[in-house]
Every structure is written in C-alpha cells, then in structure tokens.
Amino acid sequence: MYTKFTSDMKADHLILVPSMLPIHFKFFKPIFEKNGYHIELLETDNDNIREEGLAHVHNDMCYPALLVIGQFIDALKSGKYDLDHVALAITQTGGGCRASNYLSLLRKALEREGWDYIPVLSLNFSGLEKDSGVEMDLPLIMRTIYGALYGDALMWLKNQVMPYEVHKGETMRVIDEMVDELMVSFENGGYRKSKKIYRDMIDRMKAIERTKEPKIRVGIVGEIYMKYSPLGNQHLEDYLMQEGFEPVLSGVMDFVLYSIENGLIDYKYYHMHSKSWGIYQIAKDVVMRMQKTFRDAVKQDGTFVAPDDFSEVIRAGRPFIDPGVKMGEGWLLTSEVVSLIQSGVTNVIMCQPFGCLPNHIVAKGMTHKIKQEYPNANIAPIDFDPSASHVNQENRIRLMMANAKLNARMQEQN
8 A cells, every 4th residue: 555645744745856847847846845845856867767767667668657767766765865754746647658657657666665655646637646645726736837838938948049159058047047036926926927027038038149150950859758858868959959959849838738639639529528628628728828928929029939839730730640649649749740840940859768659650650741741851750768779869860960951051052
C-alpha cells in the first residue's frame, strides 16, 4: 500500500519535481510555494540518472519514464534530503500513452529501494489519481496558467535573441530578472495585467545587443518531454545555437489546447463528454484569447516573429492527418510540422523516445506524406534511448544542418 500525501504534510515535506521546462518551472516553483508547498526542482544531469533509470525501469519502457524515475532515485541516494520528510511529484497526461504508467513505475521503484513510505503526488486532470494530495483550487489554476503563458512568451523570445546576443549569457540574465520581478505581481494579483507584462518582456528582450547575422531557423517538435527537457534531448536548443542556428519551439500551452481540442473531438466523433462539452469550448476560447494577447503584442512591436495562432496549427494538419488520431502527441505533432513549414521553417527535428508507437506513427510515419506536399522540407526524426549512441544522434542532426545550409545557399542563388 502506497503512502498518500496529505494536507498536513505540506508544512514539513520537501517536494522534489523532475526537470522539463527550464523557464516555465521558474514560475511554477514560487506559484506552488505560495500555496504552502515546499518545492525543489531537480536540475541534475549526469550519466548516473540513466543508470538508475535502467536499474529500476525496463529498457523497453518509455525513455522519459526512465529519465524521470532515474532522476528521482539519483536525488534520493545523493544524501541531500531527509527521506522521512520528502515527497515526489510528477504530471500525468493520461490516455493511451505509457506516461499513464509513470506513477505505478515510480512507486514500484521506491518499493524496491525500501522507500515505499515516500509519498508521490500526481498532477493530472484526467482522474488518474483522485487523492494525489495536490489541491488545485481556482486561484492556483489561474496562476499556473499565467505562469505557463509567461513561460511560453519568454521561451519564444529567448530563441529569437540568444542565438544573436553579443554578450553571452545576457539573455538568460534578463529572463531571470523578469521572472523575479513577475513573481512579485503573482503575490498581489498584478499578473493578470498581461498586455503591460508582454510589452515589458518585448522591450527588455529587444534591448539586448544582438548581431545582425542571419541564421537558419530549425523547428523542434516531438513527444512533450523530449521536446522541452534538456536532460531528455541532450540540450538540443543549446547545441543548435552553438552550431549557428535559431531553434523554434511552440509553447506548452499549445499542448494544453491540444488536450482540450481532443475533448471536443471526442464529443464530435463518439458523443463523449456531453455534459462537459461546453466547458471544453469555453476553456479553448479563453486560452486562445490569452495567447492572442502575446501574439498581438509581438506583431504590434514588429521586432520579433510572432507564434502561430493555434487555430492555424489545427488547420495546417487537417489535409494530412485525421483529428481522431490522438494517442501520444497525435495530430498535434503532424500539425506543428506542417505549420512550421508553412511559416518558412522548413528544417525540423522530431525528438522521440525510441519505441514510442504513437509518435513513430504521427512523426516518422507522416514524413513521407508531408514531403510529397513540401519537397523542400528537411525533416530529421531523432530517436532517444539509453542505448542510443549520442554520436549517431549528433551525426543525423549534423546531416540535417548540412542540408539546411545547402538549401539556404541554393535559395540565395535563385
């Protein structure tokens, strides 16, 4: 029998959270701490994490599960924490993805180490853990949504500034300053003044001294953990920047919209969620309006490229894949690739855990069809796995980059 995290544990338990979204989690930590939780984000990145993952998770399982559980076990064995007053927290999307099993795999790993008394919290909206111990009231939900939106905005701007910065490290310094300042607004409710906040973000980021050297843009798509986590994708964004490219990543709120849209699709296809259909529609409209505030601010300023409207992302994928394909990243992954190509980002890296059946179908499986429509598309599916050679992965990315440079030269000549 596993140990439940109860409300009285909030006062004296430190909750460890695995890394995934470097900028976003800078917001989430203080947001949850404001509600009485004590949070520590695990930013460790070493080979022992993979070894612990392999020791506690079968290597046929999802690579993100292996990394998340390995990072937890590595932390618990580090000697840094009082194991009688520590808890672990993960998010779960539910559905047919193997991520639905992360919680049971983690509890099994803890039991194997004799730590079954350590409680595990599940943050999910699919009813997987009704007694997870995370009390998500409306104020906390709204602060989390705004934190995700501001994280998306800073990530989007960062990738258009950092590759060009004259003084290395200045972009992240400015981002850290803005996060610290924004957290004050989360204390007094000022975080809702998003128009002013976005204008300030844009002004601060465009004030950073940058070179005018043009760089080729490379889109990154894939399974959500592999797409965003530096631990998972071996610091892919940084690697692309070091090689002279500009990475392009859509925001995590697009994945939230994808999940909401799937609720609407279930109603249309299978007459499911008849009682909650209206709530799904309202949630979709509200989130898209919130995203539009940032997009309009970027367009009005004119310095940076604005992200695509999510409705455009949905339309981009419709000729290629049916909306009913929604296991894993489903139709969203294909739609993101097509949307990137239509916006001029013809070079795309697909980050996938090896053996992730849904994402192999909607990523690798859709590549041929996409290239038939867009012959200039330069798409590189990259499988990540504990047994995969980093050299092999890097070589495939380098081949994609070489093709990108060749295509760019040919366009200049034409």
